[in-house]
Amino acid sequence: MVSLPHPLPGAVGLSHLSAYDWEAADGVCGGSPHLHLVCTEAYVVTGGRGAVQTLSPDGYRETPLQAGAVAWFTPGTVHRMVQGGGLRITVLMQNSGLPEAGDAVFTFPPSYLDDPERYAAAAALPAVSGPEAETAALRRRDLAVEGYLVLRRALEAGDNGPYLAFQRAAARLVRAKVPAWRELWRAGALATAERTGAQLDALEAGEPGYLAGSDMYAAAPTRLGGYGMCGRRDEYALPGTTLPVPDA
Template structure:
Protein backbone atom coordinates (compact mmCIF):
# COMPACT_ATOMS: atom_id res chain seq x y z
CA UNK A 1 0.00 0.00 0.00
CA UNK A 2 1.14 3.59 -0.61
CA UNK A 3 0.57 6.11 2.15
CA UNK A 4 0.96 9.85 1.99
CA UNK A 5 1.82 11.90 5.04
CA UNK A 6 -0.62 14.82 5.19
CA UNK A 7 -1.52 16.59 8.40
CA UNK A 8 -3.85 14.38 10.46
CA UNK A 9 -7.18 14.13 8.73
CA UNK A 10 -5.73 15.89 5.66
CA UNK A 11 -6.67 19.25 7.14
CA UNK A 12 -5.30 22.64 6.14
CA UNK A 13 -3.51 24.80 8.71
CA UNK A 14 -2.89 28.54 8.96
CA UNK A 15 -2.40 31.22 11.60
CA UNK A 16 -4.52 34.38 11.46
CA UNK A 17 -3.89 37.78 13.02
CA UNK A 18 -7.28 39.47 12.83
CA UNK A 19 -7.42 42.73 10.88
CA UNK A 20 -7.55 45.93 12.92
CA UNK A 21 -9.21 48.01 10.20
CA UNK A 22 -12.63 49.45 11.17
CA UNK A 23 -15.45 48.85 8.71
CA UNK A 24 -18.44 51.06 7.92
CA UNK A 25 -20.30 49.75 10.98
CA UNK A 26 -17.35 50.54 13.25
CA UNK A 27 -16.38 46.88 13.69
CA UNK A 28 -12.73 45.90 13.24
CA UNK A 29 -12.25 42.59 11.52
CA UNK A 30 -12.20 40.51 8.38
CA UNK A 31 -14.17 39.98 5.20
CA UNK A 32 -17.43 38.05 5.70
CA UNK A 33 -17.58 34.94 3.53
CA UNK A 34 -18.67 31.31 3.43
CA UNK A 35 -17.17 28.05 2.21
CA UNK A 36 -19.15 25.84 -0.13
CA UNK A 37 -17.50 22.49 0.62
CA UNK A 38 -15.33 22.80 3.73
CA UNK A 39 -15.93 23.07 7.46
CA UNK A 40 -13.66 25.43 9.39
CA UNK A 41 -12.43 25.63 12.99
CA UNK A 42 -10.89 28.49 14.97
CA UNK A 43 -8.49 27.65 17.79
CA UNK A 44 -7.96 30.89 19.71
CA UNK A 45 -4.40 31.38 20.96
CA UNK A 46 -4.28 35.06 21.99
CA UNK A 47 -6.38 38.16 22.42
CA UNK A 48 -10.15 38.36 22.34
CA UNK A 49 -12.90 39.00 19.86
CA UNK A 50 -15.79 37.14 18.27
CA UNK A 51 -16.98 35.40 15.16
CA UNK A 52 -20.24 36.71 13.75
CA UNK A 53 -22.20 34.12 11.79
CA UNK A 54 -25.23 34.01 9.51
CA UNK A 55 -27.22 30.82 8.85
CA UNK A 56 -30.88 30.29 7.91
CA UNK A 57 -31.48 30.00 11.68
CA UNK A 58 -30.37 33.61 12.15
CA UNK A 59 -27.50 35.84 13.25
CA UNK A 60 -25.19 34.83 16.10
CA UNK A 61 -22.01 36.09 17.71
CA UNK A 62 -19.65 33.60 19.37
CA UNK A 63 -17.05 35.07 21.78
CA UNK A 64 -13.43 34.19 21.08
CA UNK A 65 -10.80 34.05 23.82
CA UNK A 66 -7.71 31.90 24.39
CA UNK A 67 -8.62 28.24 24.71
CA UNK A 68 -11.88 28.51 22.79
CA UNK A 69 -12.40 26.28 19.75
CA UNK A 70 -15.26 27.39 17.48
CA UNK A 71 -16.17 25.61 14.26
CA UNK A 72 -18.83 25.83 11.61
CA UNK A 73 -20.11 23.87 8.64
CA UNK A 74 -20.16 24.82 4.93
CA UNK A 75 -22.68 27.54 4.16
CA UNK A 76 -22.06 29.49 7.37
CA UNK A 77 -21.30 33.12 6.62
CA UNK A 78 -18.62 34.12 9.12
CA UNK A 79 -16.89 37.36 10.03
CA UNK A 80 -13.94 37.42 12.41
CA UNK A 81 -14.11 40.41 14.78
CA UNK A 82 -10.99 41.77 16.46
CA UNK A 83 -12.00 42.75 19.98
CA UNK A 84 -8.85 43.93 21.76
CA UNK A 85 -6.52 44.33 18.79
CA UNK A 86 -4.56 41.19 19.65
CA UNK A 87 -6.80 38.39 18.38
CA UNK A 88 -4.75 35.45 17.08
CA UNK A 89 -6.35 32.26 15.79
CA UNK A 90 -5.06 28.99 14.39
CA UNK A 91 -7.40 27.92 11.60
CA UNK A 92 -8.05 24.29 10.72
CA UNK A 93 -9.72 23.73 7.35
CA UNK A 94 -11.37 20.55 6.17
CA UNK A 95 -10.22 19.17 2.80
CA UNK A 96 -6.80 20.77 2.56
CA UNK A 97 -6.37 22.16 -0.94
CA UNK A 98 -10.01 22.97 -1.59
CA UNK A 99 -10.10 26.28 0.31
CA UNK A 100 -6.87 27.29 -1.45
CA UNK A 101 -8.54 26.38 -4.76
CA UNK A 102 -11.26 28.94 -4.06
CA UNK A 103 -14.23 27.28 -2.34
CA UNK A 104 -14.92 30.55 -0.46
CA UNK A 105 -17.35 33.24 -1.61
CA UNK A 106 -17.29 36.75 -0.19
CA UNK A 107 -20.61 38.40 0.66
CA UNK A 108 -20.38 40.98 -2.10
CA UNK A 109 -23.61 42.66 -3.24
CA UNK A 110 -25.69 40.64 -5.74
CA UNK A 111 -24.50 42.48 -8.84
CA UNK A 112 -20.94 41.24 -8.21
CA UNK A 113 -22.03 37.65 -7.65
CA UNK A 114 -23.96 37.67 -10.93
CA UNK A 115 -20.84 38.54 -12.97
CA UNK A 116 -17.86 36.15 -12.51
CA UNK A 117 -15.39 38.60 -14.02
CA UNK A 118 -16.55 41.49 -11.85
CA UNK A 119 -16.46 39.27 -8.77
CA UNK A 120 -12.94 38.06 -9.55
CA UNK A 121 -11.67 41.61 -10.08
CA UNK A 122 -13.17 42.78 -6.78
CA UNK A 123 -11.77 39.78 -4.86
CA UNK A 124 -8.26 39.85 -6.34
CA UNK A 125 -5.19 41.05 -4.47
CA UNK A 126 -2.36 42.58 -6.54
CA UNK A 127 1.33 42.06 -5.91
CA UNK A 128 3.10 44.43 -3.56
CA UNK A 129 2.52 44.97 0.15
CA UNK A 130 0.88 48.38 0.03
CA UNK A 131 -1.23 47.64 -3.04
CA UNK A 132 -2.40 44.33 -1.58
CA UNK A 133 -3.30 45.97 1.74
CA UNK A 134 -5.43 48.62 0.00
CA UNK A 135 -7.16 45.97 -2.10
CA UNK A 136 -7.79 43.84 1.01
CA UNK A 137 -9.50 46.81 2.68
CA UNK A 138 -11.62 47.47 -0.41
CA UNK A 139 -12.80 43.89 -0.74
CA UNK A 140 -13.47 43.69 3.01
CA UNK A 141 -15.61 46.81 2.86
CA UNK A 142 -17.50 45.50 -0.17
CA UNK A 143 -18.12 42.18 1.59
CA UNK A 144 -19.33 43.98 4.72
CA UNK A 145 -21.76 45.99 2.58
CA UNK A 146 -23.42 42.81 1.34
CA UNK A 147 -23.13 41.13 4.74
CA UNK A 148 -25.01 43.87 6.57
CA UNK A 149 -27.93 43.51 4.15
CA UNK A 150 -28.07 39.76 4.82
CA UNK A 151 -27.75 40.24 8.57
CA UNK A 152 -30.47 42.89 8.76
CA UNK A 153 -32.86 40.66 6.82
CA UNK A 154 -32.20 37.75 9.17
CA UNK A 155 -32.75 39.97 12.19
CA UNK A 156 -36.11 40.92 10.67
CA UNK A 157 -36.97 37.23 10.36
CA UNK A 158 -36.36 36.96 6.61
CA UNK A 159 -33.82 34.28 5.54
CA UNK A 160 -34.66 34.85 1.86
CA UNK A 161 -31.69 37.12 0.99
CA UNK A 162 -29.26 34.67 2.62
CA UNK A 163 -30.70 31.78 0.62
CA UNK A 164 -30.44 33.90 -2.54
CA UNK A 165 -26.78 34.52 -1.67
CA UNK A 166 -26.26 30.76 -1.23
CA UNK A 167 -27.75 30.12 -4.67
CA UNK A 168 -25.65 32.85 -6.29
CA UNK A 169 -22.49 31.48 -4.64
CA UNK A 170 -23.20 28.01 -6.04
CA UNK A 171 -23.78 29.38 -9.54
CA UNK A 172 -20.57 31.40 -9.34
CA UNK A 173 -18.28 28.52 -8.36
CA UNK A 174 -19.96 25.43 -9.84
CA UNK A 175 -17.55 25.44 -12.84
CA UNK A 176 -14.63 24.88 -10.44
CA UNK A 177 -16.02 21.67 -8.95
CA UNK A 178 -14.27 19.20 -11.32
CA UNK A 179 -10.86 20.59 -10.30
CA UNK A 180 -11.88 20.50 -6.63
CA UNK A 181 -12.87 16.87 -6.99
CA UNK A 182 -9.34 15.96 -8.08
CA UNK A 183 -7.84 17.74 -5.06
CA UNK A 184 -10.29 15.96 -2.76
CA UNK A 185 -9.49 12.56 -4.27
CA UNK A 186 -5.74 13.14 -3.90
CA UNK A 187 -6.07 14.63 -0.41
CA UNK A 188 -8.84 13.99 2.10
CA UNK A 189 -10.30 10.96 0.30
CA UNK A 190 -6.88 9.37 -0.20
CA UNK A 191 -6.10 9.84 3.50
CA UNK A 192 -9.38 8.19 4.53
CA UNK A 193 -8.86 5.33 2.09
CA UNK A 194 -5.33 4.81 3.41
CA UNK A 195 -6.77 4.42 6.91
CA UNK A 196 -9.22 1.84 5.57
CA UNK A 197 -6.35 -0.08 3.97
CA UNK A 198 -4.42 0.00 7.25
CA UNK A 199 -7.42 -1.35 9.14
CA UNK A 200 -7.78 -4.15 6.60
CA UNK A 201 -4.10 -5.03 7.02
CA UNK A 202 -4.28 -4.95 10.81
CA UNK A 203 -7.31 -7.22 10.75
CA UNK A 204 -5.19 -9.71 8.80
CA UNK A 205 -2.39 -9.34 11.34
CA UNK A 206 -0.23 -7.44 8.85
CA UNK A 207 1.66 -4.48 10.31
CA UNK A 208 4.01 -3.94 7.38
CA UNK A 209 2.91 -0.32 7.05
CA UNK A 210 4.53 0.43 10.42
CA UNK A 211 7.94 0.08 8.73
CA UNK A 212 7.15 3.32 6.93
CA UNK A 213 6.85 5.37 10.15
CA UNK A 214 8.36 8.82 9.80
CA UNK A 215 8.29 12.36 11.15
CA UNK A 216 7.67 15.47 9.08
CA UNK A 217 7.92 19.11 10.11
CA UNK A 218 7.63 22.44 8.37
CA UNK A 219 7.29 26.12 9.10
CA UNK A 220 5.07 28.72 7.46
CA UNK A 221 5.57 28.67 3.72
CA UNK A 222 3.52 31.77 2.90
CA UNK A 223 4.01 34.21 5.77
CA UNK A 224 1.97 37.33 6.38
CA UNK A 225 -0.35 37.22 3.40
CA UNK A 226 -3.67 39.03 3.30
CA UNK A 227 -6.35 36.43 4.02
CA UNK A 228 -10.07 37.01 4.20
CA UNK A 229 -10.11 37.19 8.01
CA UNK A 230 -6.71 38.77 8.66
CA UNK A 231 -2.98 38.54 8.07
CA UNK A 232 -2.37 34.89 7.28
CA UNK A 233 0.54 32.51 7.66
CA UNK A 234 -0.05 29.43 5.52
CA UNK A 235 1.52 25.99 5.65
CA UNK A 236 2.03 23.94 2.51
CA UNK A 237 2.64 20.35 3.56
CA UNK A 238 5.38 18.69 1.48
CA UNK A 239 4.75 15.48 -0.42
CA UNK A 240 6.28 12.74 1.74
CA UNK A 241 4.91 9.68 0.04
CA UNK A 242 5.75 6.46 1.86
CA UNK A 243 6.78 3.78 -0.64
CA UNK A 244 5.10 0.40 -0.39
CA UNK A 245 6.93 -2.30 1.55
CA UNK A 246 6.73 -6.02 1.02
CA UNK A 247 5.73 -8.18 3.97
CA UNK A 248 8.63 -9.95 5.65
CA UNK A 249 9.27 -13.55 4.64
Protein backbone atom coordinates in the same frame (compact mmCIF):
# COMPACT_ATOMS: atom_id res chain seq x y z
CA MET B 1 -3.69 12.92 -10.92
CA VAL B 2 -3.15 15.16 -7.89
CA SER B 3 -0.77 13.77 -5.26
CA LEU B 4 -0.69 15.02 -1.66
CA PRO B 5 2.04 13.06 0.16
CA HIS B 6 2.28 13.04 3.95
CA PRO B 7 -0.84 15.07 4.76
CA LEU B 8 -1.61 16.32 8.26
CA PRO B 9 -3.99 14.11 10.30
CA GLY B 10 -7.30 13.75 8.52
CA ALA B 11 -5.91 15.70 5.55
CA VAL B 12 -6.77 19.00 7.20
CA GLY B 13 -5.44 22.35 6.05
CA LEU B 14 -3.67 24.73 8.41
CA SER B 15 -2.87 28.42 8.62
CA HIS B 16 -2.54 31.10 11.29
CA LEU B 17 -4.47 34.37 11.32
CA SER B 18 -4.22 37.68 13.11
CA ALA B 19 -7.60 39.35 12.72
CA TYR B 20 -7.63 42.61 10.79
CA ASP B 21 -7.87 45.71 12.96
CA TRP B 22 -9.39 47.86 10.19
CA GLU B 23 -12.65 49.49 11.23
CA ALA B 24 -15.59 48.78 8.90
CA ALA B 25 -18.69 50.82 8.06
CA ASP B 26 -20.55 49.48 11.09
CA GLY B 27 -17.76 50.46 13.47
CA VAL B 28 -16.52 46.88 13.88
CA CYS B 29 -12.91 45.88 13.25
CA GLY B 30 -12.42 42.57 11.51
CA GLY B 31 -12.26 40.48 8.38
CA SER B 32 -14.15 39.91 5.16
CA PRO B 33 -17.44 37.98 5.61
CA HIS B 34 -17.66 34.91 3.37
CA LEU B 35 -18.82 31.30 3.24
CA HIS B 36 -17.48 27.95 2.10
CA LEU B 37 -19.51 25.60 -0.07
CA VAL B 38 -18.12 22.13 0.79
CA CYS B 39 -15.78 22.60 3.75
CA THR B 40 -16.14 22.86 7.50
CA GLU B 41 -13.63 25.23 9.08
CA ALA B 42 -12.52 25.60 12.70
CA TYR B 43 -10.95 28.45 14.66
CA VAL B 44 -8.62 27.49 17.51
CA VAL B 45 -7.96 30.69 19.44
CA THR B 46 -4.35 30.98 20.57
CA GLY B 47 -4.32 34.56 21.84
CA GLY B 48 -6.28 37.74 22.40
CA ARG B 49 -10.01 38.13 22.23
CA GLY B 50 -12.73 38.88 19.72
CA ALA B 51 -15.70 37.12 18.18
CA VAL B 52 -16.99 35.38 15.10
CA GLN B 53 -20.25 36.65 13.63
CA THR B 54 -22.23 34.08 11.66
CA LEU B 55 -25.30 33.97 9.44
CA SER B 56 -27.08 30.62 9.09
CA PRO B 57 -30.65 29.31 8.67
CA ASP B 58 -31.04 30.01 12.41
CA GLY B 59 -30.28 33.70 11.84
CA TYR B 60 -27.52 35.99 13.11
CA ARG B 61 -25.21 34.92 15.95
CA GLU B 62 -22.08 36.33 17.58
CA THR B 63 -19.80 33.85 19.36
CA PRO B 64 -17.15 35.27 21.73
CA LEU B 65 -13.56 34.13 21.16
CA GLN B 66 -10.71 34.04 23.67
CA ALA B 67 -7.57 31.97 24.13
CA GLY B 68 -8.43 28.28 24.36
CA ALA B 69 -11.78 28.58 22.60
CA VAL B 70 -12.63 26.46 19.55
CA ALA B 71 -15.40 27.42 17.14
CA TRP B 72 -16.34 25.77 13.86
CA PHE B 73 -18.91 26.26 11.14
CA THR B 74 -20.26 24.04 8.41
CA PRO B 75 -20.68 24.76 4.67
CA GLY B 76 -23.04 27.61 3.88
CA THR B 77 -22.44 29.52 7.13
CA VAL B 78 -21.42 33.12 6.48
CA HIS B 79 -18.69 34.03 8.97
CA ARG B 80 -16.90 37.24 9.90
CA MET B 81 -13.96 37.35 12.29
CA VAL B 82 -14.15 40.33 14.65
CA GLN B 83 -11.10 41.84 16.34
CA GLY B 84 -11.38 42.54 20.06
CA GLY B 85 -7.72 42.94 20.91
CA GLY B 86 -4.73 40.88 19.78
CA LEU B 87 -6.95 38.10 18.40
CA ARG B 88 -4.85 35.30 16.92
CA ILE B 89 -6.23 32.06 15.58
CA THR B 90 -5.02 28.77 14.14
CA VAL B 91 -7.39 27.77 11.36
CA LEU B 92 -8.10 24.11 10.62
CA MET B 93 -9.70 23.51 7.23
CA GLN B 94 -11.39 20.45 5.81
CA ASN B 95 -10.22 18.94 2.53
CA SER B 96 -6.53 19.87 2.57
CA GLY B 97 -7.01 23.60 2.84
CA LEU B 98 -9.60 23.88 0.10
CA PRO B 99 -11.17 26.98 1.73
CA GLU B 100 -7.96 28.83 0.81
CA ALA B 101 -7.90 27.19 -2.62
CA GLY B 102 -11.14 28.55 -4.00
CA ASP B 103 -13.91 27.22 -1.76
CA ALA B 104 -14.83 30.67 -0.49
CA VAL B 105 -17.25 33.31 -1.73
CA PHE B 106 -17.32 36.83 -0.29
CA THR B 107 -20.63 38.45 0.61
CA PHE B 108 -20.33 41.08 -2.10
CA PRO B 109 -23.50 42.88 -3.24
CA PRO B 110 -25.63 41.00 -5.83
CA SER B 111 -24.34 43.04 -8.79
CA TYR B 112 -20.91 41.44 -8.22
CA LEU B 113 -22.22 37.94 -7.57
CA ASP B 114 -24.21 37.98 -10.80
CA ASP B 115 -21.14 38.89 -12.88
CA PRO B 116 -18.31 36.32 -12.50
CA GLU B 117 -15.70 38.59 -14.09
CA ARG B 118 -16.62 41.53 -11.88
CA TYR B 119 -16.63 39.29 -8.83
CA ALA B 120 -13.20 37.85 -9.66
CA ALA B 121 -11.72 41.31 -10.16
CA ALA B 122 -13.06 42.51 -6.81
CA ALA B 123 -11.92 39.38 -4.96
CA ALA B 124 -8.39 39.23 -6.37
CA LEU B 125 -5.32 40.87 -4.86
CA PRO B 126 -2.82 42.46 -7.30
CA ALA B 127 0.18 41.60 -5.12
CA VAL B 128 1.07 39.36 -2.17
CA SER B 129 2.51 42.14 -0.02
CA GLY B 130 3.03 45.88 0.19
CA PRO B 131 0.72 48.92 0.06
CA GLU B 132 -1.04 47.80 -3.13
CA ALA B 133 -2.00 44.46 -1.57
CA GLU B 134 -3.19 46.13 1.64
CA THR B 135 -5.34 48.63 -0.26
CA ALA B 136 -6.96 45.86 -2.30
CA ALA B 137 -7.54 43.67 0.78
CA LEU B 138 -9.18 46.56 2.60
CA ARG B 139 -11.34 47.39 -0.42
CA ARG B 140 -12.64 43.83 -0.78
CA ARG B 141 -13.24 43.62 3.00
CA ASP B 142 -15.39 46.75 2.85
CA LEU B 143 -17.28 45.43 -0.17
CA ALA B 144 -17.94 42.12 1.60
CA VAL B 145 -19.15 43.94 4.73
CA GLU B 146 -21.50 46.04 2.57
CA GLY B 147 -23.24 42.94 1.25
CA TYR B 148 -23.06 41.15 4.60
CA LEU B 149 -24.89 43.90 6.48
CA VAL B 150 -27.80 43.66 4.04
CA LEU B 151 -28.04 39.89 4.62
CA ARG B 152 -27.76 40.31 8.38
CA ARG B 153 -30.44 43.00 8.62
CA ALA B 154 -32.81 40.87 6.57
CA LEU B 155 -32.27 37.80 8.78
CA GLU B 156 -32.75 39.87 11.92
CA ALA B 157 -36.05 41.07 10.45
CA GLY B 158 -37.14 37.46 9.85
CA ASP B 159 -36.48 37.46 6.09
CA ASN B 160 -34.09 34.72 4.98
CA GLY B 161 -34.66 35.37 1.27
CA PRO B 162 -31.50 37.45 0.66
CA TYR B 163 -29.37 34.96 2.59
CA LEU B 164 -30.69 32.01 0.57
CA ALA B 165 -30.25 33.99 -2.66
CA PHE B 166 -26.62 34.64 -1.70
CA GLN B 167 -26.02 30.91 -1.13
CA ARG B 168 -27.45 30.13 -4.58
CA ALA B 169 -25.32 32.83 -6.21
CA ALA B 170 -22.23 31.52 -4.44
CA ALA B 171 -22.94 28.00 -5.71
CA ARG B 172 -23.23 29.31 -9.27
CA LEU B 173 -19.90 31.14 -8.97
CA VAL B 174 -17.93 28.04 -7.95
CA ARG B 175 -19.72 25.40 -10.02
CA ALA B 176 -17.01 25.26 -12.71
CA LYS B 177 -14.36 24.56 -10.05
CA VAL B 178 -16.00 21.37 -8.81
CA PRO B 179 -14.02 18.93 -11.02
CA ALA B 180 -10.71 20.31 -9.71
CA TRP B 181 -12.02 20.23 -6.13
CA ARG B 182 -13.07 16.62 -6.60
CA GLU B 183 -9.48 15.70 -7.52
CA LEU B 184 -8.15 17.42 -4.39
CA TRP B 185 -10.72 15.60 -2.27
CA ARG B 186 -9.76 12.25 -3.78
CA ALA B 187 -6.05 12.90 -3.24
CA GLY B 188 -6.53 14.25 0.28
CA ALA B 189 -9.45 13.39 2.55
CA LEU B 190 -10.68 10.36 0.59
CA ALA B 191 -7.20 8.89 0.12
CA THR B 192 -6.48 9.36 3.83
CA ALA B 193 -9.66 7.54 4.82
CA GLU B 194 -8.97 4.72 2.37
CA ARG B 195 -5.41 4.40 3.69
CA THR B 196 -6.76 3.90 7.19
CA GLY B 197 -9.10 1.21 5.86
CA ALA B 198 -6.18 -0.60 4.25
CA GLN B 199 -4.18 -0.39 7.47
CA LEU B 200 -7.07 -1.84 9.48
CA ASP B 201 -7.33 -4.68 6.97
CA ALA B 202 -3.60 -5.35 7.32
CA LEU B 203 -3.77 -5.35 11.12
CA GLU B 204 -6.73 -7.67 11.11
CA ALA B 205 -4.79 -10.03 8.86
CA GLY B 206 -1.76 -9.84 11.17
CA GLU B 207 0.41 -8.17 8.51
CA PRO B 208 1.57 -4.76 9.78
CA GLY B 209 4.27 -4.40 7.13
CA TYR B 210 3.09 -0.91 6.26
CA LEU B 211 4.63 0.31 9.54
CA ALA B 212 8.05 0.03 7.88
CA GLY B 213 7.24 3.30 6.13
CA SER B 214 6.77 5.29 9.33
CA ASP B 215 8.62 8.58 9.60
CA MET B 216 8.65 12.08 11.16
CA TYR B 217 7.84 15.33 9.34
CA ALA B 218 8.08 18.98 10.35
CA ALA B 219 7.52 22.35 8.72
CA ALA B 220 7.51 26.07 9.43
CA PRO B 221 5.48 28.86 7.82
CA THR B 222 6.83 29.86 4.43
CA ARG B 223 4.97 33.16 4.19
CA LEU B 224 4.21 35.46 7.11
CA GLY B 225 1.62 38.20 7.25
CA GLY B 226 -0.10 37.60 3.92
CA TYR B 227 -3.52 39.13 3.28
CA GLY B 228 -6.14 36.45 3.88
CA MET B 229 -9.92 36.68 4.02
CA CYS B 230 -10.17 37.19 7.79
CA GLY B 231 -6.82 38.78 8.60
CA ARG B 232 -3.06 38.68 8.16
CA ARG B 233 -2.20 35.07 7.36
CA ASP B 234 0.83 32.84 7.99
CA GLU B 235 0.77 29.86 5.68
CA TYR B 236 2.64 26.69 4.79
CA ALA B 237 3.75 25.73 1.30
CA LEU B 238 3.03 22.06 1.91
CA PRO B 239 0.88 19.99 -0.43
CA GLY B 240 -2.28 19.15 1.42
CA THR B 241 -1.76 21.72 4.18
CA THR B 242 -2.13 25.10 2.54
CA LEU B 243 -2.48 24.64 -1.18
CA PRO B 244 -0.88 27.15 -3.57
CA VAL B 245 -3.64 29.65 -4.20
CA PRO B 246 -4.44 33.33 -4.62
CA ASP B 247 -5.82 35.16 -1.58
CA ALA B 248 -9.43 35.14 -2.86
